[in-house]
Amino acid sequence: MKIGTKVLMVVLPLFIFPLLFIGITAFLSAKIGITKIAKEFLGYKLTEMYKYCRRQEEILIDTGLIEAGEYRTLAQKSAEEYAETIRLSETGYFMGINSQGEIIFPEIEKTNVSASDFFKTMTENKKGLITFSFKNVTRIGSYMYFEPWDWFLILSEQENIFYQDADNIKKQVAYTIGITLLFAIGLILFFIKKLTGPMGNVVNTMKDIITTGDLSKRVRIEYDDEIGYLATWFNRMVGDLEHAYTQIKQYAYKSILAQKSEERVRHIFQKYVPADIIDEVLKSGGSNLLTGKKQVATILFSDIRSFTSISETLSAEDLVISLNTYFNVMVTIIIENNGIIDKFIGDAIMAVFGAPVVHEDDSLNAVITGLKMIESLKGFNKKQSAAGRPPFKIGVGLNTGEVVVGNIGSTQKLDYTCIGDAVNLASRLEGLTKLYGIPLIISEYTYQESKNEVMAREIDSVRVKGKIKPVKIFEPYRDVSSKTKEGYDSFNEAVLLYRERKFHEAVKLFTKSREIFGRDTPSSLYLDRCHELITDPPGEDWDGVYTAKTK
Secondary structure (H helix, E strand, O other): OOHHHHHHHHHHHHHHHHHHHHHHHHHHHHHHHHHHHHHHHHHHHHHHHHHHHHHHHHHHHHOOOOOOHHHHHHHHHHHHHHHHHOOOOOOOEEEEEEOOOEEEEOHHHOOEOOOOHHHHHHHHHOEEEEEEEEOOEEEEEEEEEEHHHOEEEEEEEEHHHHOHHHHHHHHHHHHHHHHHHHHHHHHHHHOHHHHOOOHHHHHHHHHHHHHHOOOOOOOOOOOOOHHHHHHHHHHHHHHHHHHHHHHHHHHHHHHHHHHHHHHHHHHOOOOOOOHHHHHHHHHOOOHHHOOOEEEEEEEEEEEEOOHHHHHHHOOHHHHHHHHHHHHHHHHHHHHHOOOEEEEEEOOEEEEEEOOOOOOOOHHHHHHHHHHHHHHHHHHHHHHHHHOOOOOOOEEEEEEEEEEEEEEEEOOOOEEEEEEOHHHHHHHHHHHHHHHHOOOEEEEHHHHHHHOOOOEEEEEEEEEOOOOOOOEEEEEEEOOOOHHHHHHHHHHHHHHHHHHOOOHHHHHHHHHHHHHHHOOOHHHHHHHHHHHHHHHOOOOOOOOOOEEOOOO
């Protein structure tokens, strides 16, 4: 056997097999990586759609509209429209199928698939990844069952589109390997004698690549001849493979980063909690949310006055627009001042300052929040009037005290919230804003924590419903004119005279404060009380405390 033939028999296997191994390995790695990312992307987008449906259902529950068919229809229509916004491609889209096999959306696909094998598989497993044939087209999809609406949500893509990137890489690798092999074999046959020496470099380099998987390695070029050309083309081939593999890794890395980032944004309750509180929770790994604990916090309750009457004058669409706009304004103010949204109770808002993260100025922040909410309502009502919708009036109550905070609920539903007498008192104070005709009332405990920064007039000493011990209540204000401050000072002095049973002197000052304010419900209430007590003086046990009969 000729030496050329021997060299050819030795060199070709060493050249061809490693090259094929590298190409096949690169292709398989790319296909596995791309397929995995694509499947995770399907699952992630499906989870996103599922969470959207769940949020719509929770909104219906929270607003008490769960039994209203038209609102559920609106929520489902919103979910269908949302599904259209996250289409994968012209051929990749969401479908909604009920348990009878009827395709609910998209409109163009409406039919019944109850007899199909893939529908039977979905009804048995409720969740998973499936390859199925639909309208004579093979598709790959991820599905999940949303029980409240009896919907199977399935996000699918045509199989050829799903594996398109992997197939393209397969072709590129095959073309590169094929062309390189043909050219290499021609060079080996033509310059066989010159390959016996320098070929060792090629062989060793290929071995290194196979052993280490390092595609950055190159053959050292010794001659400016056919052997050098062979080495050059080999290097170029490896460079192409390295470039393709690098692009695959970059694509996978960017996809994973994008997925992680989006998951993080969607899972963190950024819309309800200030950034520094989120940072604190993340530092602790969320462990401080898992158990209840006692701590001092300031509770804020706000409520829209006569909301039932307002809702009767508005269409469902206008009512939702008004409420969403109102909540957006108020929630923004709360979060900007280091508060967290505990819950929405219909048209009411409950917020907490000082949990789970404690700040030195939580009470002050809560008072400032209440004042800004009242002030921002003016701008909101201007927009309401311009849109032909009725203005809102709100009442805000604040109280500071010890509460229990933590995850409270059942194994099926947990809420991070706070409970305790301090919470109940804040709710009662919000209710008292109706009686005293003022938009904001704070307890004496909140006032003591914030009085260095906030001025206030003492409205009354009240024994709220369900409590024996009275509490002093205040109306805070900031940056008022000298005339208004004179009215508040007169009122405060009048309250002291009233409690000292000097009713005649108190009447003069209450009258003065009412004249300054023009219309002041607290002054009018005290004037009525004074006139009654002058006519019918109180007994020795009179303590000046007003007992509230209602919540």
